[in-house]
Amino acid sequence: IPFVASVLTNTSVLSAEEIVLGQTITVNAKSNKTNCTYAVYYKKSYDTKWVTAQGYNTNNTVTIKPAKAADYDICVKVKDSAGEVVKKYFTVKVTAKLANKSTVSATEITLGKIVTVTAQATGGAGNYTYAILYKKDYDKNWTVKQGYTTNTTASIKPAKKTAYNICVKVKDKDGTIAKKYFTVTVK
Numbered sequence: 001i002p003f004v005a006s007v008l009t010n011t012s013v014l015s016a017e018e019i020v021l022g023q024t025i026t027v028n029a030k031s032n033k034t035n036c037t038y039a040v041y042y043k044k045s046y047d048t049k050w051v052t053a054q055g056y057n058t059n060n061t062v063t064i065k066p067a068k069a070a071d072y073d074i075c076v077k078v079k080d081s082a083g084e085v086v087k088k089y090f091t092v093k094v095t096a097k098l099a100n101k102s103t104v105s106a107t108e109i110t111l112g113k114i115v116t117v118t119a120q121a122t123g124g125a126g127n128y129t130y131a132i133l134y135k136k137d138y139d140k141n142w143t144v145k146q147g148y149t150t151n152t153t154a155s156i157k158p159a160k161k162t163a164y165n166i167c168v169k170v171k172d173k174d175g176t177i178a179k180k181y182f183t184v185t186v187k
Helices: none
Strands: 018-020 025-028 037-044 051-057 061-064 071-079 085-095 115-118 129-136 143-149 153-156 163-171 177-186
Touching (some): 115 163, 143 153
Antiparallel strands (some): 115 153, 129 163, 163 177
């Protein structure tokens, strides 16, 4: 019976296909043969030049930390002892960090008027929910005007002539929270 060499296969995997800017992607380079070396390259999908994360090496775990919110292409090359090379490609979506872009209609009002809070967010994992809290500047405890919901506006009518603190919390589908604080003076 003649000897048949097994065909090299690249079974590499990534730790994630979507991350938030600032997080890392771990490449686990794998193959069906022993004594292989691994090379890992990446680039923004719209670029033409690849960046070398690791040249051919026996290390099969490589971490990449993208520097920009964009789609990235990753190429993993596996080379066996006979010099055969098999490539595998991945695309990773890197989104911007969660940013709280909420606003208030005024930072100074007269007693009896209302302040409209508009909750807004960008980046993160999307599917935002918003919580709105407020308190008199000298109080320790916050009053919940709105728990986490998709509602983006709330009206607050202060009951006293004093400074009020307003906190808007934005939460994305991954549970990441970004807070933003405002001070409204009531005269």
